[in-house]
Amino acid sequence: MSADGTHQVDAELGTERIDPERYTSKEALKAELEHVFGRAWLMACPLAYLRSPGDAYPIQIGQEPIVIVHSDDGEIRAFYNVCRHRGRQIVTRPRNIKSLFCWFHGFEWNLNGSVKNIPDREDFGNYTNDEDLVLPSIQCEIWGGFAWINMDPEAPPLKEFLGEVLPEFERYKLEEYDLVEETIVEWDCNWKIGADAFQEGYHGPITHPQLQFVLEDSPDMQIDLFELHNRGIYIMGAPCKRLSDDERREANPILRAIAESEGVNPDDYVGKLDEMRLAIQEARRANLSARGCDVSKLTDDQMTDDHHYFIFPNITVNTFADKFSVFRYMPDPLDPAKMVFWVQQFERRGPNEEPAPLPEITYGKGREFKFDNEVYNQDANNVPWVQQGVYSKSFKGMLFNHQERRLRHFYHVLDQYLDGRR
Ligand code: FES
Numbered sequence: 001m002s003a004d005g006t007h008q009v010d011a012e013l014g015t016e017r018i019d020p021e022r023y024t025s026k027e028a029l030k031a032e033l034e035h036v037f038g039r040a041w042l043m044a045c046p047l048a049y050l051r052s053p054g055d056a057y058p059i060q061i062g063q064e065p066i067v068i069v070h071s072d073d074g075e076i077r078a079f080y081n082v083c084r085h086r087g088r089q090i091v092t093r094p095r096n097i098k099s100l101f102c103w104f105h106g107f108e109w110n111l112n113g114s115v116k117n118i119p120d121r122e123d124f125g126n127y128t129n130d131e132d133l134v135l136p137s138i139q140c141e142i143w144g145g146f147a148w149i150n151m152d153p154e155a156p157p158l159k160e161f162l163g164e165v166l167p168e169f170e171r172y173k174l175e176e177y178d179l180v181e182e183t184i185v186e187w188d189c190n191w192k193i194g195a196d197a198f199q200e201g202y203h204g205p206i207t208h209p210q211l212q213f214v215l216e217d218s219p220d221m222q223i224d225l226f227e228l229h230n231r232g233i234y235i236m237g238a239p240c241k242r243l244s245d246d247e248r249r250e251a252n253p254i255l256r257a258i259a260e261s262e263g264v265n266p267d268d269y270v271g272k273l274d275e276m277r278l279a280i281q282e283a284r285r286a287n288l289s290a291r292g293c294d295v296s297k298l299t300d301d302q303m304t305d306d307h308h309y310f311i312f313p314n315i316t317v318n319t320f321a322d323k324f325s326v327f328r329y330m331p332d333p334l335d336p337a338k339m340v341f342w343v344q345q346f347e348r349r350g351p352n353e354e355p356a357p358l359p360e361i362t363y364g365k366g367r368e369f370k371f372d373n374e375v376y377n378q379d380a381n382n383v384p385w386v387q388q389g390v391y392s393k394s395f396k397g398m399l400f401n402h403q404e405r406r407l408r409h410f411y412h413v414l415d416q417y418l419d420g421r422r
């Protein structure tokens with residue numbers, strides 16, 4: 001901070017406004033799909049979708065249909081999910097399969113991608129061979145309870161890509177959490193407008209006023225900018241220090257629910273909610289430990305706080321000791337003004353507890369869709385209005401302040417991918 005109290009806004013990350021065309025142009029979208037989504041590691045799916053041999057999970061990344069398959073030899077592999085005959089998509093929904101079978105004319109592959117059967121093979125003469133007909137594979141790695149994919153055959157290993165985030169995630173043991181809820185909603189905005197909305201806390205007091213009574217949203221919150229990814233730490237479990245003593249006296253309904261879920265009685269902490277936060281931490285550690293969950297690597301603050309990661313290019317992970325959520329910002333393959341907001345919620349499972357069954361997926365569209373969690377509705381309400389604004393000739397581009405430096409960093413990394421420095 002300088003003498004006059006202003007922040008010298010992270011100049012090494014650039015100070016330019018972000019060009020509005022980046023949210024509206026088809027060329028920009030095409031370049032992002034090719035140079036960013038075509039080259040970065042992407043989270044494909046939780047392993048709950050790939051438990052048994054034959055389990056197959058299709059996912060579309062831009063214009064690329066991909067399928068992840070648990071092969072007979074136990075390996076989890078990823079292929080382009082496109083028939084080598086006339087291009088039909090092969091697996092169209094998550095399911096267990098005996099082989100990769102195309103339902104148009106019956107081309108068939110083994111679960112390792114080798115050719116199994118081509119009907120009337122002789123009718124193709126000798127102008128094609130097995131090598132030409134094998135399903136092309138892409139890089140696939142398993143880590144943290146997820147399958148990850150990368151369409152770039154030259155990409156470095158996933159662990160290198162995750163970098164500084166890896167040891168932090170390892171403390172949580174993400175693979176010990178179960179997928180319990182999944183929601184997929186189409187939003188009328190560019191995928192980056194979605195990603196941006198979840199990389200800063202500056203909008204908290206206005207967009208989510210109720211959260212001030214549950215977390216610290218001061219401009220000084222800890223922010224870490226890693227090589228590719230970034231993190232913000234939301235101190236949770238007590239009202240924001242900016243509120244008056246009177247406002248910080250009693251727990252609001254959200255904070256009450258957090259305390260009560262750990263067996264802490266909020267009525268015992270009227271006028272001393274900071275102490276209640278410590279009581280919640282202690283109770284949560286005791287409750288998790290009693291279920292056999294190993295939380296020994298997590299600090300007391302991690303018992304309450306949201307360690308809020310952005311994994312480049314399109315994932316948010318809100319990590320907690322007892323649960324975490326993943327938000328994915330999926331670009332539309334063709335329309336820069338559309339994206340899919342994909343939410344998965346996970347809960348910690350004790351070693352002696354049964355794995356949760358796969359949840360039903362809830363689908364929705366735009367602002368009309370109502371999440372159970374009001375916070376998401378508040379975010380969903382902003383994003384299409386932002387998209388409307390970026391078309392205006394009056395709009396000069398996105399402006400970011402010091403509190404929004406995670407965004408500056410995101411565009412900095414994005415540009416490195418787009419101009420070939422990564
Ligand atoms: S398109 Fe797949 S078998 Fe013809």
Ligand SMILES: [Fe+2]
Nearest residue numbers: 197207208379
């Ligand atoms: Fe928000």
